[in-house]
Amino acid sequence: MKSLIQQPDGSLYVRRDDSMKAVGIIAEYNPFHNGHKYQIEQARQATNADAVIVIMSGNWVQRGQPAILDKWDRAQMALENGADMVIELPVQCAVQPADIFASHAVNILAGLKCEWLSFGCEHPDINFNELANVDLKETKIVHDFTKSYAELIREALINATEEDVSAPNDVLALNYAIANRKNDYQMKLVPIKRSGANHHDRNLNNDGSMASASSIRLAILNNSKELFHYIPESTNIELFKNHVDWENFWPLLKYKIETSSIDELNHIYQMTEGLEYRLKKYVYEAQSFDEFLRLVKSKRYTYARLKRLFVYTLLNWRKNDDLCQEYIRVLGFNKNGREYLNKIKKQIEMPIITKINKDLSESELNFDVVSGRIYENINHIPQDAGKIPLIY
Template sequence: MQACGLIVEYNPFHNGHAFHIEASRKASGADCLIAVMSGSFLQRGEPAIIDKFHRTKAALSAGADIVLELPYVYAVQSSDLFARGSVQTLHEIGVSNICFGSESGDISRFTNSYDVLQQKQSVYQTTLQEKLHLGLSFPEASRYAYQKIGLAASEMDLTKPNNILGFSYVKAILDDKLPIDPLTITRIKNAYHDQAITGSIASATSIRKELIGKEDISETAASALPEVTIQQLRAYKQQAAVWHSWENYFQLIHYRVMTMSEDELAAIHGVDEGLENRIKKTARDTTSFYEWIKKIKTKRYTWTRLQRVFAHILTNTTKDDVQQFVSDETVPYVRLLGMTKTGQSYLNARKKDMDVPLISTLAGTESLLLSIEEKASHAYYSIIPPKKRQAFYHQELQPPIMI
């Protein structure tokens, strides 16, 4: 069986994701579609609106054959590390292709851009470092560096968020010389950061904005969601009484910061250049997560970077925790969240050829990476009432979901 990989977050799974699944199957001709999905916390540092198990059920019901979990230490990272963890996970499970959505929609532009970057690496790095020293954030400094080597033109604009992620996927494949053919489809009808729902295909950002703080799913949000996602959103809300957002965690994260020393804060992954002082100082007179981020944010400290830092503070993820994994050549395991009958057939044929363990539960497995995953899960469910919290965490110890 031939498999095609998808790198996803499904926060939540929407009509655009359903289109991506259908188009990826058609473009790759694959028998099995395998999604590697961020777990409790996402690439931009946000808590997932509903947990990974309910998102897995929606994805499997909507056309994915296997859903794998991207470990926390790769999921809550910059695009390059996020891409490397995702691509290596899909490589270990044996995919022939990875198909991603992009503003470009032309894979040759990505591979040609990789060649340009390889040829002009010294110019790129020099420009990048110059801009970083001027106090620019990494994404902004990268934008200038890409412009300098000619990779911000309309035909391959690496200032666009999906192009940036797609380029990171292609770079991870080509850097490690993996036997994977990248494919891309054009992202349609909406932009990554669109704030408003204007049709049946809308950005996840606009859908979350329409959902958070509401008692139920509005007609506007429902118009951009498949029925399976509506069912899972409602099921989760009924059980947990919440759709997760950072404001739910404000009191917990504020308590953590107020009771940590500056040295303890400085040891947290992502807290660099004296950021611990700024976090402590602004904590004294802030009353909401949104207000807190606004007080800390600068050109260097972007909203996304700060959200990641707060995720690492909440989960107590240190620089030492992360460093030993981000330099590894591959992932230490592949975690299965769920599968269909097709996915089960694929795994039965593939797992004997895997070089790393295939696991499906946190129970009975000793691993530092899994202990970090366990902390992330406890942190994620911490805002749910204790009796229900225990039941939600118990999902981590159960067999994979079968659809």
């Protein structure tokens, strides 16, 4: 039998009744909050998808931070609040500039045969598909070394289209669209208006149930009970006792920099333009991670760029490392998610990983395993060895 399904753009497609269609979401859930639950609900409603598949950063996130809660706790929150399956974005793909982060995440969603790609953004009325076709190579980019690369690209886009794409989630949305177009995946984009607080807001929004992840992280670090107004009721509040932040890792980072030579630091991935000298200079002066970050900061580098570099340094990523491995690491699923995976697994070309063995630890998953062990040093909870997917 066949059924007629309406898509978000109003068009219709015919689907066999025994098939399943999935909408993909790229997320970090750092941590999971009411806004994320709202996005999952809206994505499912807008697409009438059979399954919601989440690609989630693991223990280290895109803007160069340790996740405030580990990947298992955050996957659990997602599964309890609407996700049907949570896949870990490999750490070497997650801790990257927006374009590389987006490219890998979109590749994996396409590999999972998702029909739609949904994302939260500040301005869902922007035609991301149209902007994705703009060739900035034909636009003169002024190389101003007092500005970050992201600022230069933003200015070039404004010059080419008069469209200002500068809000954090709009930038990611554009990069998702570019990756989708570049690889001809043809996933249908489903932008959803971010509800409530702005991405970088540091104060809890007491006027509603939505707050930014930044303000919630700050509330967690300050042990504020107010944060639970912005977290789904199903969340186990005991999970928040396991939180971490960069200050916990500061002694490890400091040791790594102090015991490495200039030449060794120079070989770290993305260590450019003499940054190794700045790290060596200021590591002796700084008394905390935040102070170190402020001392190293210059107009040329964003805080996110530097924090990613600190992750690469801590995890000892080298310039000649192969950071392009992609695979499907299942962190958890419910009955619906398992059914979807079973129906499509013969079509999937990427490795599907549900349990780590010694060979995987030393090959494809080496970066994830090593980064997990570093994280374990702080939260003291096993991250990979012997772990199997959460089942709901």
